[in-house]
Amino acid sequence: MTEAPTHNTILSKQTQLEDQTPALRPYGFSEYIGQSSVVSRLQLMIQAAQARKEGLEHVLFHGPPGLGKTSLAYVVGHELKVRVVVTSGPALERTGDLAAILTQLKARDILFIDEIHRLSRGVEEMLYPAMEDYRVDLIIGQGPMAKTTSIPLQRYTLIGATTRAGLMTAPLRDRFGAAFRLNFYDTEALSNIVLKSATRLKMDLTSDGAEVIASRSRGTPRIANRLVRRVRDYGHVHKITSIDEEVAKLALDLFEVDTYGCDPMDRTILSTLIQKFSGGPVGIETLASALSEDVGTLEDYYEPYLIQLGFIKRTPRGRVATEQAYSYLGMAYEQSEHPTLL
Numbered sequence: 001m002t003e004a005p006t007h008n009t010i011l012s013k014q015t016q017l018e019d020q021t022p023a024l025r026p027y028g029f030s031e032y033i034g035q036s037s038v039v040s041r042l043q044l045m046i047q048a049a050q051a052r053k054e055g056l057e058h059v060l061f062h063g064p065p066g067l068g069k070t071s072l073a074y075v076v077g078h079e080l081k082v083r084v085v086v087t088s089g090p091a092l093e094r095t096g097d098l099a100a101i102l103t104q105l106k107a108r109d110i111l112f113i114d115e116i117h118r119l120s121r122g123v124e125e126m127l128y129p130a131m132e133d134y135r136v137d138l139i140i141g142q143g144p145m146a147k148t149t150s151i152p153l154q155r156y157t158l159i160g161a162t163t164r165a166g167l168m169t170a171p172l173r174d175r176f177g178a179a180f181r182l183n184f185y186d187t188e189a190l191s192n193i194v195l196k197s198a199t200r201l202k203m204d205l206t207s208d209g210a211e212v213i214a215s216r217s218r219g220t221p222r223i224a225n226r227l228v229r230r231v232r233d234y235g236h237v238h239k240i241t242s243i244d245e246e247v248a249k250l251a252l253d254l255f256e257v258d259t260y261g262c263d264p265m266d267r268t269i270l271s272t273l274i275q276k277f278s279g280g281p282v283g284i285e286t287l288a289s290a291l292s293e294d295v296g297t298l299e300d301y302y303e304p305y306l307i308q309l310g311f312i313k314r315t316p317r318g319r320v321a322t323e324q325a326y327s328y329l330g331m332a333y334e335q336s337e338h339p340t341l342l
């Protein structure tokens with residue numbers, strides 16, 4: 001295995017929010033499984049930059065949580081053999097916080113800003129010239145004595161990540177050389193991730209067992225790794241050394257993750273949509289308040305997968321449960337309820 005890159009972190013409180021098991025993170029592209037179209041485009045940009053002996057252009061990763069955006073930023077840092085400085089939109093409260101980080105960057109360093117859609121306006125405006133012209137404009141002093149000073153920056157690379165590309169302003173989005181959308185993983189890629197994690201956790205898992213875990217991971221590596229750990233717990237407690245298909249199924253049934261990868265909350269969302277709102281259309285805020293759930297969590301985490309499964313549709317008038325959602329819950333579907341929509 002390749003050596004772990006040293007991640008120099010200015011704001012360490014942010015990295016602690018990341019996965020609890022850093023050992024499961026991929027290091028180089030060779031360990032980053034799946035997302036082949038993103039990986040090949042990114043590798044091309046990296047190769048071209050290296051051939052020109054230049055830094056990589058700023059890049060943006062977007063897509064639902066847990067699909068590997070942060071991991072990919074570290075992979076890029078590893079491939080380029082550069083430092084990765086990590087921060088996030090909410091951590092950059094004042095322009096001074098950003099200025100302090102930017103002015104410390106060395107040439108080709110990567111600055112990773114997670115949740116970049118959550119930058120305050122002032123911080124975001126400081127980022128524009130910092131991205132485009134490698135310059136920070138600072139206002140020194142106050143009132144009539146105030147002066148603007150421009151500090152030149154090294155040619156660093158900004159990697160932004162967001163679960164909500166739609167919430168980013170156009171001027172910010174336009175300043176990235178490329179934007180990559182990460183998609184849900186197929187079962188084959190997830191099986192490979194699961195098997196790799198099992199090996200690292202010194203767990204004896206059969207390929208059938210891995211496939212069961214993969215197929216219930218809602219297309220998401222973070223969830224796959226979590227389920228691997230729960231299945232491992234199950235094995236430990238029941239003193240089962242080799243985990244096969246049957247054991248994996250028993251363990252995941254215990255944790256109420258079904259064969260679609262849906263958990264009790266997914267089922268509650270669908271049944272609320274169907275029973276309280278006659279299948280919709282209903283606005284996301286109304287649905288969230290009926291569920292006592294945060295709108296952001298619903299939109300970022302639950303909804304993309306339910307849409308992917310074909311259980312929910314987004315319409316201009318709100319969310320609608322599809323016929324598949326009714327049959328998934330074993331409910332009768334009456335199409336006449338939404339004559340104009342379906």
Ligand SMILES: Nc1ncnc2c1ncn2[C@@H]1O[C@H](COP(=O)(O)OP(=O)(O)O)[C@@H](O)[C@H]1O
Nearest residue numbers: 019024032033065066067068069070071221222
């Ligand atoms: N392509 C991948 N190959 C292997 N493991 C991955 C991959 N993508 C993500 N993971 C695993 O999933 C976890 C979550 O990924 P992360 O990069 O934190 O997602 P995001 O930043 O998009 O929320 C990582 O810790 C890593 O273990």
Ligand SMILES: [Mg+2]
Nearest residue numbers: 069070071114
């Ligand atoms: Mg992340």
